[in-house]
Amino acid sequence: MDMGGLPAANPVWVGSSELTMTLDGIVACVDAGAGAVVAKSVNESAAARRQLDIADYAFVSGDRQVRPPGQAYLGDGLLNRSGLAQVDLDDWLGTLAAGVAHGAARDCPVVGSITLGDPAAAARIGRALAAVVPAVELNIGAPHGREARAVRQLTEVEGVTSAVRTVRAAVDVPLFVKLPGQASDVVALARAARSAGADAVGLVGRYPGFLPDLDGGAVLGSWGAWSSPGCLPMSLYWVSKAFTALDAPIIGTNGARTATDVLRFLASGARAVEVVTALWIGGPAVLRELVDGVSGVGDDFVGSALAGTREYADVPALPSPAWLPYTARWMSSGR
Numbered sequence: 001m002d003m004g005g006l007p008a009a010n011p012v013w014v015g016s017s018e019l020t021m022t023l024d025g026i027v028a029c030v031d032a033g034a035g036a037v038v039a040k041s042v043n044e045s046a047a048a049r050r051q052l053d054i055a056d057y058a059f060v061s062g063d064r065q066v067r068p069p070g071q072a073y074l075g076d077g078l079l080n081r082s083g084l085a086q087v088d089l090d091d092w093l094g095t096l097a098a099g100v101a102h103g104a105a106r107d108c109p110v111v112g113s114i115t116l117g118d119p120a121a122a123a124r125i126g127r128a129l130a131a132v133v134p135a136v137e138l139n140i141g142a143p144h145g146r147e148a149r150a151v152r153q154l155t156e157v158e159g160v161t162s163a164v165r166t167v168r169a170a171v172d173v174p175l176f177v178k179l180p181g182q183a184s185d186v187v188a189l190a191r192a193a194r195s196a197g198a199d200a201v202g203l204v205g206r207y208p209g210f211l212p213d214l215d216g217g218a219v220l221g222s223w224g225a226w227s228s229p230g231c232l233p234m235s236l237y238w239v240s241k242a243f244t245a246l247d248a249p250i251i252g253t254n255g256a257r258t259a260t261d262v263l264r265f266l267a268s269g270a271r272a273v274e275v276v277t278a279l280w281i282g283g284p285a286v287l288r289e290l291v292d293g294v295s296g297v298g299d300d301f302v303g304s305a306l307a308g309t310r311e312y313a314d315v316p317a318l319p320s321p322a323w324l325p326y327t328a329r330w331m332s333s334g335r
């Protein structure tokens with residue numbers, strides 16, 4: 001498969017996270033069969049690196065119980081704080097070069113990643129990464145951007161256009177731009193990123209979240225980033241809308257836990273899917289399961305769900321009111 005000029009082994013990609021923050025982690029993802037591996041993000045900010053010292057993770061069950069540390073199940077949500085890789089850029093380039101060489105032997109590209117702080121600094125880092133990696137991902141949608149000044153979340157067209165243009169001018173390999181899920185018009189942001197030179201857009205970033213523990217505090221003691229299997233339709237909303245509106249390759253992310261979820265991303269218009277939480281929970285076996293689940297799926301499957309999807313105005317009247325089964329209990333008794 002091809003993503004904006006980057007050939008990849010298959011559509012199941014490992015997204016950027018602490019799992020891809022070391023050479024060992026990157027190699028493990030390549031060896032487990034990833035289509036591509038996105039390395040942990042870096043940027044210029046010492047504060048963003050320090051933020052990793054307070055990284056914390058709460059896996060939350062379907063009935064909102066916080067799991068004990070180290071325990072997690074595939075249906076759980078994840079509320080977390082995270083920071084960026086605590087590495088010197090030159091050392092990081094060495095790590096990436098080794099990861100790229102390992103991946104290349106298995107047709108698995110290792111992609112460099114920047115989470116936006118200052119656009120000019122992102123351009124400098126992007127230029128350095130591009131000398132080593134076959135593609136760069138620029139994350140301008142980090143949910144932590146709402147809490148921490150060390151990283152930024154851009155939700156307006158002008159800001160997206162200007163930041164992407166600045167980084168694009170410095171990066172001479174495919175540039176992917178990962179956008180926030182929390183903006184009034186994510187398709188407009190994707191269009192802006194594409195017009196400013198993005199070769200593909202990543203849809204969508206996780207959401208800010210908050211969960212009281214009811215002991216007078218909050219889970220993690222702060223706000224955090226939230227994702228859960230329930231986020232899937234929210235991600236697919238923007239993937240499908242962008243597929244319909246734009247001529248831009250789409251990398252889906254946020255909410256894929258099973259092979260069926262990955263297929264739903266593809267049917268909504270994504271050409272590849274970046275997965276993280278499911279891999280933290282289930283390890284390499286889950287990655288292999290996802291890759292097996294999409295083997296044999298052709299390019300024509302991408303966006304196939306849109307063929308049978310209508311605007312509200314075009315949906316024909318239903319034979320009987322669909323709400324009746326839900327309201328019947330109230331109408332027949334209990335008053």
Ligand SMILES: Cc1cc2nc3c(=O)[nH]c(=O)nc-3n(C[C@H](O)[C@H](O)[C@H](O)COP(=O)(O)O)c2cc1C
Nearest residue numbers: 015016017041082139227253254255256275276277
């Ligand atoms: C612990 C953790 C750390 C992450 N760190 C980064 C990061 O440094 N850069 C980035 O672009 N995305 C980062 N992400 C976002 C993921 O790459 C991915 O887009 C997101 O988790 C949604 O996919 P999922 O539902 O499969 O987890 C992180 C996610 C998690 C859970």
